[in-house]
Amino acid sequence: MANEKVTSNDVARLAGVSQSAVSRFFTPGTSVSKRTAEKIKAAAEQLGYRPNVLARSLITGKSRIIGLVVAYLENYFYPDVVERLSRSLQDQGYHVLVFISSLAADKVEEITQEILDYQVDGIVLASANMSSELAARCHASGVPIVLFNRLQDDERLSAVTSDNLGGGRLLACHLIETGRRKLAYIAGFEGASTQRDRERGFLEGLAEGGLRLFARDVGNFRYEEAQAAARRMFSGTERPDAVFVCNDHMAFAVMDVLRFELGLKIPHDVSVVGFDDVPPARWPAYDLTTIRQNVDDMVAETVNILLTAIEERDTPARRICLDGALVVRGSTASVDINS
Amino acid sequence: MANEKVTSNDVARLAGVSQSAVSRFFTPGTSVSKRTAEKIKAAAEQLGYRPNVLARSLITGKSRIIGLVVAYLENYFYPDVVERLSRSLQDQGYHVLVFISSLAADKVEEITQEILDYQVDGIVLASANMSSELAARCHASGVPIVLFNRLQDDERLSAVTSDNLGGGRLLACHLIETGRRKLAYIAGFEGASTQRDRERGFLEGLAEGGLRLFARDVGNFRYEEAQAAARRMFSGTERPDAVFVCNDHMAFAVMDVLRFELGLKIPHDVSVVGFDDVPPARWPAYDLTTIRQNVDDMVAETVNILLTAIEERDTPARRICLDGALVVRGSTASVDINS
DNA sequence: ACAAAAATTGCATACGTATGAAAGGCTAGG
């Protein structure tokens, strides 16, 4: 009801000190005498005063806001990222401003402008493509950027990823070791670096085993499109005996089609592997063999890069690539089942 | 590299006009002559100028930031909410600042303080409890609040919910109609209004059908705890023949235990129903009968309440309760299976 | 107890923008 914005001046007046004293009291790293500190504390509590972050940011040049660009939260991987990233930044006194972008690249440009309008101290780009030109612009504005779970050619951009190449290779080896020979791949969105690298690693693994890719289709990271891809891929007479689906989210769709539409047994008739290790992957209904992305470490590295870049400018860009572990579950055959 | 913050003054100088002119050009609803508008536009583009939202908010008193408090994103329902809410607000020129809260109520207090520090124009509380005292404080600070998917006794708080009572009742009726008699319930977090109302509705539905609750346990909205509850509930010799799990997320856990640990057939041996209709509910692996919460409408109402309250203060609190539809799927038996 | 050094405090200004009031420029009506 009563909309009394209480300012540092009000507190100062009540406490009988100057406004600067109040400001100093609330600014970490500055000193005030014990006596005035107590007077200010009492006055502030009485009035319910808290410093205005926005006004503060105007003068310090730091907003303590991190912009997060995400394209879609449909895939369980990203909510998890949002939660952990947000928690981690909160602990450091920062907060996350969310920007949902379309997959279209032109929208990303518009959105990045909006982000900069908010004077964010840093930007995390997850699941969004960014033109080099735009990257340059952000770089010029002095705002540190971290690409999360994707790579860009631009050397000036920091990035945190899992070892998608190695992961893809691990999966190929695992499938071959368990006796599979007709290996197929269902791709994500072709523009994504994760898609590209996972596929490349998979193909390398195949080549090392002396195999060629048996079939390929595209699911664009969407459940429904992955279903369609699975239908196409398994409708013929010559079926793959194993399929790597570019992420878990799509793998669930593929498994559902194989089991409930085509009546195939997993892993007896066909092995399925995914990537990410989102929570449903370990739920018994799916029990999916996959590569675990270490979200905790990825987030920690992201926060680390951002905060150091914020504190001392002109930090060189860093590229962090974290290992992912193969998690073997029931969706891939052990050898004896195969015999 | 070059960190040139370009201000309205820079633009004014280049365009040969006053700073106020530049400000007016960028403030919708104000008028500038065509001639100067063009000069300003050219200068602004040349310098890459964009108004500083934070500085603007200092003087207008509007930050165009909405604080969103969420406890956990584990349940698919909330990522969906975050995405739609964020999109919807973005379209209106607002943006979402995320605050992850623990389930503990004391943390919510701390977090709400932090929110207010950012001078948000409004707050959406999803999956978080808020003390009345705290609610009063927010109310006093003049910041409109909407409780999303929960209710509070405090009359001054606006809230948007589904008809949890009616939904619970619908489910009871559905289970009874399909021939089930030993109906059980697995509860969410006891402090949540959704939990309370869904259970109450369910019990009312039972009573109307002349039945009493057969068994009850608690899952606290968590996958693992719901698993444990299911194990306890179905370990005895006298088993329920149907169970309503307070939300879909927990229902998946229950289904997984019933099928893969206890070897029960759904719906032949036991029917399972949930609440929310999150995406996996319609995936064939679960194919869960549930109550659909209309997230789109809930979000639309939330945004509507917020924006009207922001525009004209002293808007009375509103409570919106939206109908949820029963979505019948394969996890409940049709009569003939039962015979 | 006194001077010097250190710590604290207040004053004034700046951050980047919006906006009321005043001044200037233009149009139109007689």
Add this chain to the structure above:
DNA sequence: CCTAGCCTTTCATACGTATGCAATTTTTGT
């Protein structure tokens, strides 16, 4: 051609805080 009225523009100030500088107080060492 003059003046009343309207549209533009500028001037000045305010938003709430942080901070360099100078003034003042306290502490320290001898």
